[in-house]
Amino acid sequence: MGIRREGMAEFRGGGRSVKTSKPFKRPIGRLQIDQESVAECRSLASEISAPIEELARTHTTVSIERACLRFAGVDGVEGEGVEAAPIPNRVVEEIARTVGLERGVLIPFFHAVDATGGDVQGAAEAISSGDLVPAWPEGDDYERARAGAEAAGESAVATIAAAKESRDGAIGRVGDATKPWLYLIVATGNIHEDIPQAQAAAREGADVIAVIRSTGQSLLDYVPYGPTTDGFAGTFATQENFRLMRTALDEVGEELGRYIRLTNYASGLCMPEIAALAAMERLDMMLNDCMYGIIFRDINMQRTFIDQHFSRMVHSLAGIVINTGEDNYLTTADAVDSAHSVLASQFLNERLALSAGLPEEQQGLGHAFEIDPDVPNQVALEIAHAQLIRECFPNAPLKYMPPTKHMTGNIFRGYLNDGMFNLVGALTGQDIILLGMMTEGIHTPFLSDRDLAIENANYVFGGSIALAGELRFEPGGDVERRANQVLEETRLMLAKVAEIGMFAAIEAGMFADTVRTRTGGKGLSGVVRRADAYVNPVADLLGQSLGVT
């Protein structure tokens, strides 16, 4: 009875949930879509992105400068409790106040290091406390500061590259998870509670653990410090919390015989710094979108565009897979009417990732199963959207998000909706599956909700993944027609954005019907135009190592 066990793909250790008769393979070329239109979308995305790339090349932000200081070894806080100010923030503030930021912080900072006998943290603390007033060095002093900054740049690049090596080593040692990767969220607010929950989730079958951040962290212009226990609907992203969770997941990964990936959020006002901390603590995937903060968090568009570029360079070299946030376009608008806004954003995210040296293999482009289940043909429409995206981005580890908006409180129907989501994910070869919870929108998931979600995914993927390799869509049929319609709407939208320019398009509310202005939103005061004398060996060497000019 049933499938012969010998035919099953090898899965190591305990807790592996998705048992499939065939290895995961992305179904490509199953749906006839207009390839010329795809090429045109890409070329429009390049055109749209050019001014953003130029903006990123010619500007810096306080968070980029702080990230560079962190790479140089600056850490810690001044003061205690809620009054505590991170030293990287204090140093950037003091340098901004005294010499300005338009030439970067690294030269004045390493001048201070020079003056304190080569003590990086000591210099930072002295600047922070006011004992040492930063100055722009000249002559030999400049050369020595420059040499210090160059060395910091080299060590930063080595640190970031070491994250990838360390991950590859760990995967080689304990074994990798088979795809699709099941992605589960923990969100207790307390890192010490998160850890046993994350370990339990891994034992139940999760391959990826995401620690949701505390509500509102994206709007903080600093990264909190140390282990934290008091987040709101999520846990603060701090270097220490990253380290504690990494250690815990490595531990459980050894036990289970598969590497458990850790995810957090490089978004909001501290995108570059969080990316830096993620590289230092070997996180594996980071939520990182070129526009999410602008549209959904009202962060200034210039700030976001500049920050995302730097953060993506870090992610690239660290081997971190980014997850983009296109699912948000569907949770705030109708999933049928707005399907093209997802694809348009994916083309832009792809372009801006490539221009930051982040390869397709690390672009976890996001989308979601959010069509109202009462819409006729809902599942067919979802298949059309998911397969279209699969065809457009054959090398990307796509991240598929489960239904949330139409989960009604009828948990029985919700469980079925999640099953259909899993089925569409299996048929269209989605790489990263964020597991749907039948209690979505009711409460933070019970232990049993997570286990049932994994059981659901296990059944559906196990029972249907082989179909992904067999399925072809009827030429001229509903699915193909719908996919090409969305593609055409995407092309038209990108053409319109290209015509007026990205900044004007956002100002005109073309993304998610949300109007954002060039100088509005949070964080503009942290944007600085680079002077000709701007020096930043961390960014330069990072760019060079990635072939980014």
Place this chain on the structure above:
Amino acid sequence: MAAIRPYGDATDDGLIQLSFTLPIAESERAKQAALEFAKKMDLGRPQVVHMKAMGPDFTFFILYGASPHSVDPEDLVVVEREFPVLSYQEVNRVLRESLKRQLVVVGACTGTDAHTVGLDAILSMKGFAGDHGLEYFPEMRVVNMGSQVDPADIVETVRHHEADAVLVSQVVTQRDAHIAHLREVRAALAEAGLREGLILVGGGPRFNPEQAAELGYDRIFGRGTKPSEVASYLTFAVTRTLG
């Protein structure tokens, strides 16, 4: 009406289904613990139909049992909806005839909450659960301020647009932040002298209508509220104000 009991497949069988997790490893003892727990809930003939280990330390159960309890709905004190639910046409007609101009509605999510899903469900053209949002009503003008709005900005917007009603939404909350945020908005409006004559409405999945008085709001809407209910309430409230 007589007292009633749950209906499984026959009148008064009292059958209910439960699912829960106990912090004990899966075992016969765990199963007996689940049954004993059901008995302590007064369930008769409890049956564990499913038992599954949730890791080494927990066990999940699905259980059926018959409840001996009954309720008489007539004995209950229920806050009935104080306003009639009107159709789309009726809302527009009543507003047109009584107000002789558009009803101006300002909506916002306040505090750190960036989740506009509830607000948008009520306001946006698309609406929610088959109901169009307030933007769809030609006799209403909607100013959707989005998320993380300061109370001071709400005051400013109310003044600028001469709003008739303000909707404040809170979705994600912890430690009663949703209650504090609603109070801040009311306080800011009161301080600006705008509370009188303004229809102040709060909403979100953690609220219930009984909280209106303690929050100083005219109406609170809870989970599952449809835009048509809010539209009907606003119509009811504004015509009541007009006398």
